[in-house]
Amino acid sequence: MSDLKLARIPDRTPVKVSISMMPDLHAALQDYARIYARTYGREEPVAELIPAILSAFLESDRGFARARAELEKEGAT
Template sequence: MTRIKLSDISDEKPVKLTIEIPARLHRDLCDYGLVLNAGGAEGAPKPEDLVGPMLSRFIASDREFARARRKQLLK
């Protein structure tokens, strides 16, 4: 089984965000959704559903950001 970093996509109330991404990144997100769904296209998460959890995971794992954020909040 492939171990990928994104495992849980929770259903939260979304906030609309409009962005443009390169076509290559869109294809990668489509492929990521397929892998996350064990290769099946039916029921695979859409690319737009992956972006939020991926960004959340990235921010949560950024130690420098956490350090800077704590410093900012302590001021």
């Protein structure tokens, strides 16, 4: 086995998830998409924005990060 500088690339296979949401959340997401298009000059469908919104939320949640690190420690023992 060779010692490559690049680590093995993780699985990048998308996972499809279907959700139901309240009409007011759907309207807010549509508004977000319109504001996004106005801000960046590029339209993106709501379905493409949702994963980015969720990722940004999870990355900014420090409590989640701490709890997730604890879960990983528990799994390692």
